[in-house]
Amino acid sequence: xxxxxxxxxPTGDQPEAIAQLTNGLNEGSHYQVLQGVTxxxxxxxxxxxxxxxxxxTLVLSHNKTLAAQLYSEFKxxxxxxxxxxxxxYYDYFQPEAYLPVTNTYIEKEIDINEELDKLRLxxxxxxxxxxxxxxxxxxxxxxYSMADPRAFGSNIIFLERGMKIARNQLLRQLVNALYTNxxxxxxxxxxxxxxxxxxxxxxxxSFDGVAYRVEFWGEEIERLSSFxxxxxxxxxxxxxxxxxxxxxxxxxxxxxxDAVDEIKEDLARQVEFLQSVGKHVEAKRLDDRVRYDVEMxxxxxxxxxxENYSRYIEGRAAGQRPFCLLDYFPEDFLLIVDESHxxxxxxxxxxxxxxxxxxxxxxxxFRLPASFDNRPxxxxxxxxxTGQTIYVSATPSVYELEKxxxxxxxxxxxxxxxxxxxxxxxxSKNQIDHLLHEINLCVxxxxxxxxxxxxxxxxxxxxxxxxxxxxxxxxxxxxxxTLDRIQILENLRQGTIDVLVGVNLLRxxxxxxxxxxxxxxxxxKEGFLRSSRALIQTAGRAARNLNGKVIMYADTITRSMxxxxxxxxxxxxxxLEYNRRHGITPxxxxxxxxxxxxxxxxxxxxxxxxxxxxxxxxxxxxLSVPALQKMLKETKAAMQAAAKEMDFLQAAQFRDEMFKIxxxxxxxxxxxxxxxxx
Numbered sequence: 001x002x003x004x005x006x007x008x009x010p011t012g013d014q015p016e017a018i019a020q021l022t023n024g025l026n027e028g029s030h031y032q033v034l035q036g037v038t039x040x041x042x043x044x045x046x047x048x049x050x051x052x053x054x055x056x057t058l059v060l061s062h063n064k065t066l067a068a069q070l071y072s073e074f075k076x077x078x079x080x081x082x083x084x085x086x087x088x089y090y091d092y093f094q095p096e097a098y099l100p101v102t103n104t105y106i107e108k109e110i111d112i113n114e115e116l117d118k119l120r121l122x123x124x125x126x127x128x129x130x131x132x133x134x135x136x137x138x139x140x141x142x143x144y145s146m147a148d149p150r151a152f153g154s155n156i157i158f159l160e161r162g163m164k165i166a167r168n169q170l171l172r173q174l175v176n177a178l179y180t181n182x183x184x185x186x187x188x189x190x191x192x193x194x195x196x197x198x199x200x201x202x203x204x205x206s207f208d209g210v211a212y213r214v215e216f217w218g219e220e221i222e223r224l225s226s227f228x229x230x231x232x233x234x235x236x237x238x239x240x241x242x243x244x245x246x247x248x249x250x251x252x253x254x255x256x257x258d259a260v261d262e263i264k265e266d267l268a269r270q271v272e273f274l275q276s277v278g279k280h281v282e283a284k285r286l287d288d289r290v291r292y293d294v295e296m297x298x299x300x301x302x303x304x305x306x307e308n309y310s311r312y313i314e315g316r317a318a319g320q321r322p323f324c325l326l327d328y329f330p331e332d333f334l335l336i337v338d339e340s341h342x343x344x345x346x347x348x349x350x351x352x353x354x355x356x357x358x359x360x361x362x363x364x365x366f367r368l369p370a371s372f373d374n375r376p377x378x379x380x381x382x383x384x385x386t387g388q389t390i391y392v393s394a395t396p397s398v399y400e401l402e403k404x405x406x407x408x409x410x411x412x413x414x415x416x417x418x419x420x421x422x423x424x425x426x427x428s429k430n431q432i433d434h435l436l437h438e439i440n441l442c443v444x445x446x447x448x449x450x451x452x453x454x455x456x457x458x459x460x461x462x463x464x465x466x467x468x469x470x471x472x473x474x475x476x477x478x479x480x481x482t483l484d485r486i487q488i489l490e491n492l493r494q495g496t497i498d499v500l501v502g503v504n505l506l507r508x509x510x511x512x513x514x515x516x517x518x519x520x521x522x523x524x525k526e527g528f529l530r531s532s533r534a535l536i537q538t539a540g541r542a543a544r545n546l547n548g549k550v551i552m553y554a555d556t557i558t559r560s561m562x563x564x565x566x567x568x569x570x571x572x573x574x575x576l577e578y579n580r581r582h583g584i585t586p587x588x589x590x591x592x593x594x595x596x597x598x599x600x601x602x603x604x605x606x607x608x609x610x611x612x613x614x615x616x617x618x619x620x621x622x623l624s625v626p627a628l629q630k631m632l633k634e635t636k637a638a639m640q641a642a643a644k645e646m647d648f649l650q651a652a653q654f655r656d657e658m659f660k661i662x663x664x665x666x667x668x669x670x671x672x673x674x675x676x677x678x
Contacts, residue, residue, distance in 0.1 A: 001054055001132070001133055002050055002051045002054055002078055002081055002133050002135075003051070003078065003080055003081065004047055004048060004050075004051040004077055004078065005076075005077060005078070005079055005080070006044070006047075006076075006077060008044065008415070010041075010044070010045070010048060011415040012040070012041075012411075012413035012414065012415045012578070013040075013410070013411050013412065013413045014040075014041055014044065014045050014048075014411065014415065017034060017036070017045050017409050017410070017411045018045055018048045018049055018052070020409045021034060021045070021049045021390060021409055022049050022052040022053060024409075025049070025053050025334070025388055025390075026053070028388075029388065030387075030388055030389065030403075031388075031389050031391065031400075031403040031404045031405075032389070032390050032391070032404055032407075032409060033340075033390075033391045033392075033393075033396050033400050033401065033403075033404045033407070033408040033409065034046070034390055034391065034392045034393075034408075034409050034411060035393065035394065035395075035396055035408045035409065035410050035411065035412075036392065036393075036394060036410075036411035036412070037394050037411070037412045037414070037420070037540070037543065037571055038394055038537075038540030038541070038543040038544065039414045039416065039418060039540070039543045039544040040411045040412060040413060040414050040415075041411075041414070041415055042392050042411060043070065043073050043074070043077075044077070045411060046059075046336055046390070046392065047074065047077040047078070049390070050078075050135065050334065053334060054132065054133075055132070055332055055333060055334045056127070056131075056132055056133075056134045056135070056329055056330055056332075056333045056334070057134075057135045057136070057333060057334045057335075057336060058135075058136050058138060058142070058325075058326070058329060058333060058334070058335050058336070059074065059135065059136070059137045059138070059336045059338060060138055060139075060140070060142070060335065060336065060337050060338065060343055061137065061138070061139055061338045061339065061343065062139070062140060062338075062339055062342045062343035062346050063139060064087045064088070064139050064485065064486075065476075065485045065486060065489065066338070066339065067085065067087055067137050067138065067139050068085070068087075068485075068486045069489070070137045070338060071083065071084075071085040071137040074135055074137060078133075078135060081133040081134075081135065082126040082129075082131055082133055082134045082135070083135045083136075083137070084119065084122055084123035084126050084134065084135070084136045084137070085119045085123065085136075085137055085138075086119065086120050086123040086136050086137070086138040086139075086141065086142055086325060087116060087119075087120075087138065087139040087141050088116070088139060088141040088144075089112050089113050089116040089117045089120055090110055090111060090112060090113070091111045091112070091113045091481045092109065092110065092111035092481075093109070093110050093111075094106065094107075094108060094109035094110070095108055095357060096108040096305065096357075096361065096366070096367075097357055097360070097361070098360050098361055098364050098366055100360065100364060105366065108304075108305065113481075114188075118188070118203070121203050121244065121247075123136050123138075123325075124146075124149075124152065124244075124325070124328055125244040127149075127328040127329060128149065128152065128153050128156065128244075128328060129242070132330075136325070136329075138325065140343070140346050140347055140350060140376075141325075142324060142325035142326065143324050143325075143326070143347065143350065143376045143377045143382060144322075144324060144375075144376050145307065145310055145322035145323065145324060145374050145375065145376075146322070146323050146324050146325060146327075146328075147314070147323065148314050148323050148327075149323065149327050149328045151314075152245055155173075155176060155177045155178075155245045156177075156242055156243065156244055156245065157170070157173050157174065157177060157242070157243040158240070158241075158242055159214060159221060159224060159240065159241045159242075159243065160221065160224075160239065160240040160241075161221055161222070161223065161224050161238075161239050161240070162220060162221060163220070163221045164219055164220055165219065165220075165221065166219045167193070167196065167198065167216050167219075170198060170214065171191070171193060171198065174191050174198075174200065174243070177243065177244075177245040177246060178245055178246040178247040179191050179200070179203075179246045180246075181193070186199065186201055186211070186229055187201060188201050188202070188203055188246075189201065189202075189203045189246035189247070190246075196215060196216040196217070197213060197214070197215050197216070198213070198214045198216075199211055199212070199213050199214075199229075200212045200213075200214065200243055201229055202243055202244065203244060203245065203246040203247070210226050210227075210228070210229075210235065211226065211227055211228075211229040212224065212225070212226050212227075212241055212243070213225045213226070213227055214241075223237065224237065224238045224239070224240070224241050225237045225238065226238065253301070255313055255314075255315070256297055256298070256301050256313065257298075258312075258315070259297065259309060259312035259313045260294055260297055260298055260312075262312045263290065263293075263294055263297075263309060263312055263368070263370075264294060266368055266369070266370060267286070267287065267290045267291070267294075267368065270286060270368055270369065271283045271286060271287050274286065274365060279364075279365065281365070282363075282364050282365030283365060284365075285364075285365040285366065286365035286366070286367075286368070289365075289366065290368060293305070293306075293309070297309070305367075307374045308367055308368070308370065308371040308374055309368075309370065310322065310373070310374045311370045311373040311374065312370065316373065318369075318370070318373065319373065320373065321377055321378075321381045322373060322374060322375065322377075324376075324377060326377075326382075326385045326386065327385070331387070332387060333386075333387060334387070334388055334389075334390070335386045335387065335388070335389040335390070336389075336390050336392060337389060337390070337391045337392065338392050338393075339392070339393055340391035340392060340393045340396060340397070340400050341393045341395050341396055341397040341400070341533060342393075344379075344391075344397070344399055344400070345397075347377075347379055347382055348379045350376040350377075351375060351376055351377070351378045351379075354375050354376055355372065355375065358371050358372055358375075389403075391403070391404070394536065394537065394540060395533040395536055395537060396408065397533075412571060412574060412575075413574070413575060413578050414543075414575060416544075416586060416587055417575070417578075417579045417584040417585060417586035417587060418543065418544065418545070418546060418548070418575075418586045418587075419548070419571075419572045419575050419576065419586065420539070420540075420543050420548070420568045420569075420571045420572045420575065421518070421539060421542040421543055421545075421548030421549050421550045421568070422548070422549050422550070423539060423550045423552065423564070423565050423568055424549065424550065424551050424552070425523075425551075425552045425554055425557060425561070426551055426552070426553050426554075427553075427554075427555055428521075428522070428553050428554060428555050431521065431553040432465070434551075434553075435451070435519050435551070435553070436469065436471070438517060438519070438551060439471060439498070439499060439517070442498075442516050442517045443471075443498045443499075445516070445547065447514060447515070447516030447517065447545065447547060448492055448497075448498055448499070448500070448512065448514045448515045448516065448517075449498060449499045449500070449515065449516070449517045449518075449519065450499075450500050450501075450502070450512070450515050450517070450518045450519070450541050450542075451499060451500070451501045451502075451518075451519045451521065452501075452502060452503065452518070452519070452520050452521065452529075452538055453501065453502070453503055453521050453522075454503065454521070454522050454525060454529055454530075455503065456477045456478075456479060456503060458521070459475040459476075459477055459501045459502055459503055460475055462475070462501050463475040463501050466499060466501070471498065471499055472496075472497045472498045472499065473497055473498065473499035473500065473501055474488050474491060474492075474497050474499075474500060474501070475500075475501040475502060476488050476489070476500060476501070476502045477502055477503045478503075488500070489512070492512060492514070492515075493512065493514065495514075503529070512541060512544065513544040513545060514545065515541055515542055515544070515545055515548075516542060516545040516546075516547040516548055516549060517542060517549050517550075517551070518538060518539060518541050518542040518549075518550045518551070519550075519551045519553065520535070520538055520539075520550065520551065520552045520553065521553050522553065522554070523535070523552035523553055523554040523558075523561055524552075524554035524555060524556045524557070524558050524561065526558050526559075526560060530558070530560060530561075531560050532559070532560040532561075532563040532564055532567075534560075535552075535560055535561065535563075535564040536563075536564050536567055536568075538550075539564060539568060546586055546587075550568075625665065628661055628664060628665050629665065631661055632658060632661045632662065632665065635654050635657050635658045635661060636654075636658055638654045639651050639654035639655050639658060
């Protein structure tokens with residue numbers, strides 16, 4: 001069962017909000033809106049509701065950075081439960097496209113982040129395990145095509161001590177679950193067999209570096225145990241073991257064979273159609289490409305762009321929606337849409353963008369029409385698959401209000417007693433000099449600063465300027481890699497940097513209590529990033545600090561600016577009245593939020609291609625001399641890369657690691673010399 005762990009109790013208007021939302025769920029309300037100001041503890045309220053209803057939950061966020069923060073918070077609230085993280089596993093993704101005007105074909109390019117892939121696998125494994133205490137924090141990636149959960153579930157290998165199963169039968173099952181037989185490099189998603197012993201390095205449970213050993217006596221499992229793969233050190237014995245597939249996309253040879261026949265039939269029809277409308281070049285191109293893919297599928301079970309044939313492989317009808325993460329949840333799961341005013345428009349837009357890109361590929365003979373069916377869900381399909389939903393936002397849009405019948409649960413009182421920040425409007429002339437002065441005052445008090453710009457280029461240039469004037473800053477925007485964004489936010493929380501410069505990624509829900517100043521450049525440039533909703537969200541980043549202050553650099557006061565100022569003043573008055581009535585003195589809360597990075601094998605961040613060897617310290621004493629020499633070379637390169645980027649904190653960490661490796665190398669070579677002498 002979900003068991004909430006927190007030193008705090010619901011206060012302010014949290015108890016009433018928890019009661020209203022819980023009652024609404026118990027009475028069958030399909031849609032509810034929680035309108036809560038920044039810093040009022042909306043996440044804590046939601047956690048209490050989840051504990052009250054005891055149902056598997058999906059928390060949907062519109063960007064990876066906020067999803068990482070929510071994941072960390074919910075893990076702290078539910079340490080004994082299965083809290084998982086599911087976001088896109090691409091660090092870089094260039095979709096396949098064709099530009100007819102310039103006759104330019106763009107190949108798909110991807111850079112998969114293995115750490116995020118592990119977290120995705122673990123989320124699906126938790127959902128298929130039958131547990132009811134599963135909470136998945138996800139980006140809108142959960143609406144994209146995935147394998148049929150029945151196919152994934154059917155490839156889970158259940159082992160038990162005393163179970164009757166032949167060794168070779170287990171090996172075949174591992175291959176079907178997409179594990180590789182690797183004697184030389186025993187790594188995640190692989191197995192090795194020696195005599196009557198089979199070692200398995202699982203795809204899901206390998207965060208702590210644990211592998212499993214299955215020992216046979218004839219055609220019976222005599223012993224199941226876990227061990228450290230780097231050292232072979234035994235950890236524990238077990239009665240049973242579940243081995244989950246090494247990849248989310250699992251299938252079998254029969255499905256591939258059936259798919260190939262269907263692909264060839266559809267190819268013949270599409271080629272005939274293209275020729276009938278005079279597109280002979282396109283018909284020839286399509287015929288060549290698809291025939292090559294078919295041969296790859298027949299021989300290897302895989303081809304480049306295999307996702308475009310997913311409809312055939314999964315046996316879906318034309319137009320039928322693909323499977324996605326929602327299908328892995330039980331029917332009665334609870335959906336929490338965080339920052340719904342930003343998340344829902346993203347959900348609505350995904351299908352149209354994907355369709356438009358593929359329309360061109362199909363028209364010009366690069367893909368079969370079946371590629372349309374490898375897609376995200378439409379908003380209608382999304383709502384059809386989801387059940388009871390709670391929209392959470394400080395500024396809910398008309399869509400959510402209509403869905404809930406205009407009824408909202410309001411949460412505007414902060415338990416800490418902290419007031420909304422004071423808003424000051426400053427002319428744009430000499431704004432950088434004024435901003436620099438305000439930053440210096442803020443940093444002297446031990447507080448942090450957010451600066452929001454209108455463009456990525458402006459954010460990067462401002463960060464360069466700050467570096468020249470010795471202001472410790474970093475920039476963040478959508479082009480920065482997922483885990484790097486998370487690390488940058490942690491740098492701000494931990495005091496490594498003082499100023500964070502960004503665009504709209506800073507608006508939505510980021511929990512940064514140390515931020516006392518939010519500076520909004522070009523506040524009077526009316527538009528999406530400077531609408532009243534956006535400005536209220538941006539100003540809210542300073543609403544968790546006792547000294548909270550917002551500076552809008554503008555030459556005129558727009559309607560959006562005035563609406564933000566009026567709303568902020570209203571909230572300040574309401575909080576002041578509550579504080580007076582209950583004798584509350586505002587107090588600062590410093591959160592220690594655990595990083596999503598601690599869930600992966602990536603202990604260091606450099607921003608370069610070099611990464612320190614995972615979990616190096618405990619492994620060093622057990623490595624061979626060649627392995628240590630390789631590790632020393634990689635660590636030295638990482639140190640130099642970090643120093644080149646002027647990231648001296650990380651460079652020092654790599655240097656210390658290098659010293660430990662050198663010490664072990666010297667010790668081992670000394671022992672070898674002594675052995676040779678003897």
